[in-house]
Amino acid sequence: MTASPRLVPPVWLANSIRPNRGPLPWPAMGRAALALSLPVVAGIAAGRPEYGALASMGALAGVIGDTAGAYRMRLLNIAVPQLFGAVGVTLGALAYGQGWAAVSVLASIALVSGMISSVGALASVSGLMLLLNAVVGAGLPMPDPWWTAPLLLTLGGLLILLLTLLGWPFRRHAPDRAAVAAAYRSVAELYAVVGTRDTAVYDARRHAVTQSVDSAYEVLLAHRAHDHGPRGPMVRLLAQLNALIPLLESAAAAHHHGRTSRDPEVAAAVNGLADSVASERRTPPALVLPEPQGPADRAVDRSLRHASAVIHSPGPTPHQDDDLLGNPEPLPLRVRRATRNMLTSTTSWRYGLRLALCIGLAQSLVSVSSAGRSYWVPLAVTFVLKPDFGSVFSRAVQRAVGTAVGLLAAALILAVVPSGWAYVPVLMGLGALIPAGNAMGFAFMTASVSPVVLLQSDIMTGQGFALMGPQLADSLLGCAIVLVAGYLLWPESWSTRVGDRLARAIDDTGTYIAHAFSGISYAERVRWQRRLYQDLSSVRSEFQRALTEPAPIGSQAAAWWPLVIAVERIVGAIAAAQVRGEHGAQPPAPQAVTDIERHLRELAHTVRTGAVLDNADVEPIIEQDDVLAPLRQELRVARTVVTPIDKT
Known part of the structure; x- marks a missing residue:
């Protein structure tokens, strides 16, 4: 009797739902737990739980946007999207219950949201918050007067911003040093396999170096408009990262022509430099290096000594490293250039139109259809076709899977936890899961966000378990709209x-x-x-x-x-x-x-x-x-x- 064949998921599906490996972001998990629960505590204590739910929604947006390691970027990634979100909820609330007018308003906001996403990562998150809060404002009754909802959402965002920046006075440049040190450690790992006959291992380490060095430059260059003096800490870190380039180039020469692979002292020396960067050590360690025996080995030796001199230099760095990558453009010039590129880009317009079409269809079902759909339809479209250029199909699948899993958890919560104070510890636990799920992948983030949004909606509407069916059905309907109108109908999808x-x-x-x-x-x-x-x-x-x-x-x-x-x-x-x-x-x-x-x-x-x-x-x-x-x-x-x- 032959055994039945195993059901193996397609490769693309396995790649979509496979969790990313990495350490859990414990500090972010703690901040999210506090930021999502404290507004609810304040709202219930004041007798206005709906106010607490709105502020908790604002904090949720900040939790999702807090992805950068450097404090300056975290400040921008949380604060700027909050401003866009306040505008979005104001416009959405004005369109609440207005039928076709609401469809036109949300479709126009979706067009703008999609277009500004082409400017960069920060603009993408800002566009997401603009559209997301507009959908919420058009789908849920907001308290009077009109400025209450944007104010509460902004206060919730400021809470997560405050919790995030508490460590700034004590760890101001720690994330930046960690990024540069990580780049050095990746090069040390590359030197550990230099000369190996296993090309796959060497290629994998070289790829890791490329990603690590590129990430470190992204972190440091975000500061250049603010810290450009010849002795600024960012300039020193940039000089240390620049000193890594000759060492990285020498690794390629050593791999083909040197004897470095037989000398573990080189990898150990690079790791020692990484330790010096991370700890800001100024006393150079003794470099115990093998005697060079050719051009490649001499390049490794000279690059190591140059990097050590730059890292441990007590004064200004050589080569005027603060200007190596060019002076940053003034902010007004950068804004004008980005706006011009956005308005003249075919890609920007096409993506904006895709998003506007899908949001228009979804909101039509909510505002003018007799089927009685909820705002979960455009909400699902917003998350799946969110303003960036990732995989639409993959996110639709992950959204459907994550929503189903999240609703199972929410069903258990609504079945056994009474509304009110009992929601506070539940929100703390669910909030802590959001940064962890975000680090693991979109499906896991969706699974952790869905029950939080459901509980926040229940606090505002009091519908309880009755929200379960509409959310699941309408979320799946939103995914279907994206797959057809936002994916299958567009030639670039193929x-x-x-x-x-x-x-x-x-x-x-x-x-x-x-x-x-x-x-x-x-x-x-x-x-x-x-x-x-x-x-x-x-x-x-x-x-x-x-x-x-x-x-x-x-x-x-x-x-x-x-x-x-x-x-x-x-x-x-x-x-x-x-x-x-x-x-x-x-x-x-x-x-x-x-x-x-x-x-x-x-x-x-x-x-x-x-x-x-x-x-x-x-x-x-x-x-x-x-x-x-x-x-x-x-x-x-x-x-x-x-x-x-x-x-x-």
Whole structure:
């Protein structure tokens, strides 16, 4: 008797609901527990529980938006969306019960919300709060006078902001130091596998370095408009991060040509530098390093000593590191440029129209349909098609799964917990789960948020268990609207952007190699490395997003994977060649560099158009001392693997 086959979920579904691994954010969990429950305590004690529920909703928005590590960014990520949320609930409340007028108002807000999401991460969260609170204001009766609801929501947001910033005087730059130290530790882990024959392990560590360094730059550059003096702490941290670039480049050279893999002292020394960054140690530890035996080893030795000197320097850092990445634009100029780009971007308009169409359909069912739908329909649309450019299909599936799980928990709570004071400890426990669920993934965040919103709505309306059925049915209906009107009907839903971002990364790599061997300055070199890290990080992010989509998107993304790896190796090979040339190896001829630039341009063109490549003119490795030989080999691999996917 044969055993029945196991039911295995599709790959895209498994990728969608697989939890992210990582430590639990205990401080954020504690803040969320207090911020969601304290307003309810105040409201019940004052005899106005609905006021406490509204303030708790404002705190919930702050909990969701508090994702950045640096305090300045956390301040912006909580405070700015609260202002947009106050505007949203005011406009929504004015449209409450107004039929088609409410549909028009929410659709217009959705258009604006979707368009401003193209500006950046902060604008995306602000757009989400604008639309989310507008939906709540149009779906629930708000207390009089008109300014009460926005005031209470803002007070709830200020509470989570206050709890978040309590540690600022004591740990002002701790998150920034932690980001730089994490980048150094990732490079130490890379050196631990330098020279290994297991290319998959080396590639994984190199990818981790790219993500860590890019994340550290994102954290530090957010401060440049505020802390730009030659002795400012952010300038020192930026100099320490810049000093990591030569060390990272040397790792690529050592991997191909050095003997560093047999010397664990190097990885230990980099870890020691990370400890110095994290602890702000000024006394340099003794560097016990092996005797260098060639250009690659000399590059590692010199890079380590340079990084140690920068980290432990008591005075201003060399190379004017505060200006290495360019002076920040004045804020008014940045706002004007972002607004102009938003209004002229086809992508921005298309996404805004998608969101407006879905919200318009959802609100039509609520405001003018005889079916008697609740505001949970547009609320589900807002969360699934929220203003960013993530996976719509994946979020719809995760929203449905998370809502079902969250409602099961809410059903148990409403069945056994009486309304009133008994809700306070329940909200504390559920609130603590939201940051944990947010760190694990969208489905887990939805599962933790759904019962909180349900309890807040029950406090305001007193409907209790009667809310269960409408929320589940209307949330699933909202997901269905997004899948049809926001996903299936749009041509871009059926293709992946991996190729476009990969082509841009290859073009930037071609431009970089044209300058890399022409004696570019240290500052220009750091700026180019920063740009390439951003490109590669963008490619990886889009690749991971596409894997959560069903066929054909997921299969198209999988087909790009060999080329993604090949391009990352090309970037590493360029760094290795440059480092070897600077430390004693014979520099390449200008014509050889020009030829490789041409081959990279052709590769980028092929990725965009699907043209056929001829590898015959890419020279194989012919001389052992040719610093470009490994680069040519990686280029031949990339030009070979692009052929099978030129039509995907």
